[in-house]
Amino acid sequence: MKKTYMFLMTVLILILAACGTSEGEQDTTQGDETTEDSLTPPEVEVQFEGPLPVNEETTIKAVVTQGDKKVEDAEYVEFEIWNDAKGEDSSEKVKASHTSDGVYEASYTFKEEGTYQVIAHTQVGDLHTMPQKEVTVGEASADNSHDEANGKESSHDHGKGEFMVHLMTDNAFKAGTESTLTTHISRMESPFEDAIVRFEISSDQMDKHSFLDAEESEPGEYKAAHTFPSAGEYTINVHYEKPDEEIHGHKEETIKVTE
Template identity: 35%
Template sequence: MKRTMMKLSLATGLAGVLMLGACGTEEVDHASETVQSMEPVEAELNVPATADKEETVTLSVRVTQDGEAVDDADEIKFEVWKNGAKEDSEMMKASLTEDGVYEVETTFADEAVYTVQVHVTARSMHTMPTTNVTVGHPETAAEAEETSDHHHHAGAEIVLEPKQATVNEPQPFNVNVEIDHEMLTGADVQLEVFKDGAEKHEWVKLEEADGVYTGEHTFTEAGPYNVQVHVTKGHDIHEHIMETIEVK
């Protein structure tokens, strides 16, 4: 009888170990299925073009990635300043109100043209689009329009070369940037290098020489890499493109 009970106890214990092992495997497998998307995070500003002095207005941004709402942003802040007085800017933290939409309320103290810039940090990415708000009746409509044109350009033409590299060998890169068909100088240009599914992103700061931005990076593995080119200059320009580099 004792021998039968001992056998039963051993069988039960073994079954429990096998069940725990199976559960652990399920958890690991489930975790491995979660792969963070490497598509760029997009930020769409929704800010009124005009406002009255001391009027309460809502500043809003919709954050998406690959067409899906981003509800888990690390930080969303709106920075507001009267044009020509960036040193007196005000930074305000926004809150999530619905799917991918973050908002904050503010007022404008003077009749002037203000710049509104949102700082979006989400899923290891950062973007900083800007827009303008004309408050009241500034000195001239022409002045407001000129300021608006200064902050809204048609976009940048960014060219990264080359598109291939050799594993474990330093690879030089050149970046040319043009805005409105004019070469952009004095910008901060960086490369964000990563493979699909990788949590770690490497950054390469490029140096400017005669209007061309250059730098090098060594790839430690063969295969396709994503290289996102970030171009910023002051608070007016923030552009980026994504390229695929084939490493052999």
């Protein structure tokens, strides 16, 4: 009788263990699926209501998708715009708002004719993308639209926009509290990986410039921690380089530090 009881207990324990393993495997699989979806890079299509006029308000749209889904809760979509004739240092940033079905819109007025670069800085979860679109404003824009409709593409030199640098200036920077400086760098719309990146920090409140070495946390994303001594405006100069490829560039941004 005792042997029979021990045998039944052994069988019961084996059955319970098998059930637990099966449920654990199922939960792990479901977790993997969620992680895989969240790692799918977002895709952004920049659209304009053209032809693009001078000194008239224009609507810029970005359609954000991730896999087969429309992204309606992106952390932010921000357009960076500059005239090629003036260079990237003259760029302006305009925040976009979500309307519906993954469409984010912003209004902008192009003040001069010419060729412009438009970058849609987009953050979805931990993933950042910044596709670039070149547009022509003014009388030439109608001809450009006609060429595109007939399958023709205008040729432009994209050399000025080979490297894109986006410093996260919307973060809350408080004096006396450790903050994280984050920049995203891309080369021809692909993450600029394995680079040497340093933040140069300067301000009227500082006796000398300070330099911080940044670490790459994600492909093309570089971070460094810093504590600002006091409130005010600071200039952050992002230096990026790859000496073996003779690449060295920089981009300046201004941030505000609060009490």
